[in-house]
Amino acid sequence: MAAKVWNSRTRQALSSIGTGTRASSQDIKSQYDAVIIGGGHNGLVAAAYLQKGGLKTVVLERRHVLGGAAVSEEIIPGFHFSRCSYLLSLLRPQIYRDLELRKHGLKVYMRAHHAFTPMLEDGVAGLPPRSLLLGSVLVNNQREISKFSRTDAKAYPEFITHLDKLAEAVHPLLDSSPVDIAGLAGGSFRRRIAAVRSTMPLLQCGLRLGKNIPDFYEIITAPITKILNRWFESEPLKATLATDAVIGAMTSPNSPGSGYVLLHHVMGELEKEKGAWGYVEGGMGGVPKAIASAARSHGAEIFTEQDVDQVLVGSDGNAKGVVLKGGKEVHSRVVLSNATPHVTFKTLTPQSALSPAFIKAVDQIDYTSPVTKINVAVDKLPNFLAAPTPDGKPGPHHQCSIHLNCESVEVLQYAYKECLEGRPSSRPMLEMTIPSVLDPTLAPPGCHVVSLFIQFTPYSLDGGREWTEQDKEDFADLVFNWIEQYAPGFKASIVGKDVLTPPDLEKIFGLTGGNIFHGAMSLDQLYLTRPLPFFSDYRSPIKGLYLCGSGGHPGGGVMGSPGWNSALAVMVDLNRG
Template identity: 80%
Template sequence: MCDISNLIYVCVSTCIMLIVVSVCVYSQAAYLQKGGLKTAVLERRHVLGGAAVSEEIIPGFHFSRCSYLLSLLRPHIFRDLELKKHGLKLYMRDPHAFTPMLEGGVGGLPPRSLLLGSDLAMNQREIGKFSETDAKAYPEFITHLDKLAVAIHPLLDSPPVDIAGLTGGALRRRIAALRSALPLVQCGLKLGKNIPDFYEIITAPIMKILNRWFESEPLKATLATDAVIGAMTSPNSPGSGYVLLHHVMGELEKEKGAWGYVEGGMGGVSKAIASSARSHGADIFTEQDVHQVLVGSDGSAKGVVLKDGTEIYSRVVLSNATPYVTFKTLTPQSALSPAFIKAVDQIDYTSPVTKINGTTLIISTLDPHKCIQVHIPHTHSLTHSHSSFSLPYRPMIEMTIPSVLDPTLAPPGSHVVLLFTQFTPYSLVGGRAWTDQDREAFADSVFSWIEQYAPGFKSSIVGKDILTPPDLERIFGLTGGNIFHGAMSLDQLYLARPLPSLSDYRSPIKGLYLCGSGSHPGGGVMGSPGWNAALAAMADLKRG
């Protein structure tokens, strides 16, 4: 037994791509340590970072094994924790999207492609190859989308409105609840006359919006990809517009909507934040598998017990695990009401994602600088029957080759290839579990599709790591393999994330908080769920 901290973070290694994992935890540890609280972080795996990790799965090759791009990390967290001082180095992704076509070009020319980057004039020239009308509309569309994305920034760095406080309780609580509505007011003021447009994009199918703006399929398919990333949905489904907005609301190096790569892989983010936390005195422990949250006779959290039986006492426990793992695995069921447990069971964790990490020799059939981010979407692949248990005939593929920019990832003459694919179910036809043969067959189909665009690609692969939804769950603690700790659907956002009773990060167990991507504002290497949970925990500790 030991009593080592005021506050414990439980990291069950959760999350991928555009999701905070232990990043939330390490940033909280730094903030709370700075605030005078002794903190300890308990990481289940041997490597820091949950799903924002770098791993040498194949000797000499370093993979961003799950999450692989950075953009959503909140600027104030980046600054406050002095991440560059603690070793974070970035490579900007520019151009940011290359969409090759299989169809023959005009007049016997080679197949066309669409290349998009930070140069607006270049983008218009590229789009003009398919539609001059779309080329003219594109700048206005980007400006419009940026206005909507920037307007919701006040909502990211604060908890949702305290509805219970506004509608009941003492006068003091009602006044505090009024303050909680301020970010919502700020959002509304920023939106102004764009409020109807904002309502539409968070509720409508993204194709309804894209069809109004554009006519060319290559452009619409490229843009629609970000509306289904990580979601078991199609661009024709209501709410897919918000998924797109979620993916464009970040910034990197003060460039709005920009994405980039971290030197050494995404583990560089986790290491930098952990270094910042340690510099303020936080303790971080790996290979410490938490078995259960300790709940006292008064119904409040008292610490945790590890799998080896060690009990660690603490005034507060913050769980970065998914809500399901937190309340169905780590919390004694006798401490929770049957109604609450039933509600937790209803949270949607459906995921379409399989991540394939590969090693390859130099690819000569494609310009490697265009391979920094390759989209191979198609109307069929984006609208695949996502309720099906069958594997997609033509998967949606987002391919990145970060070693083009970062030579630390692979030996000279070789590259790491990261393939983010959809739509793969958790269980196959008949509820059958994935086998190694299924994994190999799916990876082979993905490589075969890329081969059509880049002859020689398939034979260049010399090693691979295939992570299906069950693998993401088993290795990284992602319930259902969901990279966002729960679907980013309209019924699981803001006041309802992950449940209406949990939207303020506080659980039914006093002193136990949620701090992962299952909480508002959701998935992505963002830090906001952790920041907001830290504020809630500190406020409660001050009140006693």
């Protein structure tokens, strides 16, 4: 097939893998116990648990497809993409079990190998350039690392054990609300007792860490380079590990706190394998599809193409429901917003119902994003110089997260520096995945879908200029030229592409600033301060209005914890009432 670009009109005419019920507003009842704004995976998790708990719940999604950023869409005829989010690992095990997601159709393809980092160098004595291939077999990882450093190969097992121990200790915090500081400081006797109970997950975390508490403190506050330099000497290994410390974040390996982003990305599990990441059959839309099926099985109602205009706030200052675009009112005892805090409190909530101080604080939340996502349809597999497969059959490295322009930490740092100056990186950090290698449902025979998660690109270009279509074309061409250096012939294999800059991610998916985490995962925006100090327990200044998206604790990723925790908070409050 000849290389060509499908225009936006063509894409709009194509179908998506929808999992909602398209209906007119007349099909939506006028009264529910709970209304959830937005059908992202967290909102659907909250709906499932609320409905299981006996609350009549409805989900109202603006788009034609459920999932928020975890969606599958047929952007190019015959090619189904995980258009935004593209890998699964962080989904909490109890949600997977409680909602019986496997029974409801969730199927995951496990990857035998996790990371592939090819080098841009001349081979020696006719051999291919070197590369680093990491997977779940420790002895194989050591053999790969020893290409660059035998010392690092020896240190690697201890490092992984150390990191796993720190990540495992955090789990109690993921499945509960942050400590109720206000309750501990004052309030009724009943609230103080509940506040004391809220400290238990933090105590559990501390007990699990034990003597590792100083190490934990260091990794969440230090630049990841400080940690990695202590353990390793080889640049390809350090850079490969450092990608997980900056992925999705406007930060560099030399920035304080980048260590926590790494920890966040290794704290998950998949099919009981710690730290594993996999591909969802049919694309990431399979996750919300299964959750929605589970929620419906308990009686929840879920509608797409229903845009909420505003949260209804009564004369008593409490949330009473929502108003849809078009004017229909849907009343409820509680409202949960799966939108970002900015959208929730600046767009959906009447400003007169919020204090000026709270609005000012919302304005200060950092949504800076460095991410451009490019989805590419190709008619053959990339053939990497560092791991040639001339027969066109996939090798182990094709299953991986393929890290390009990641030969050294210095390369990553320079890419970040360029973005700070208001221009897309001239040598961007590229994470490439090819899920169709394992999932044949995504592309026609012999063809593949390629996901490119790219950093660093600014929201606005130099001088505050908006991205134009030509800017996007130029940047995509720059990216493809870099891939061409690692895998000659890639550009000629392109059938079509979909380029999503930070403003595109904001417009299409409602991600303020294009930030995939619903707000930066910096230390000042985590745990007790996510999204704001004294509003980290999913509750808002308006009684009956809750956050259930990734803007709440513990943050981003297809995890489900914010939805689970917010649903629990709602049920506690209604039982008290």
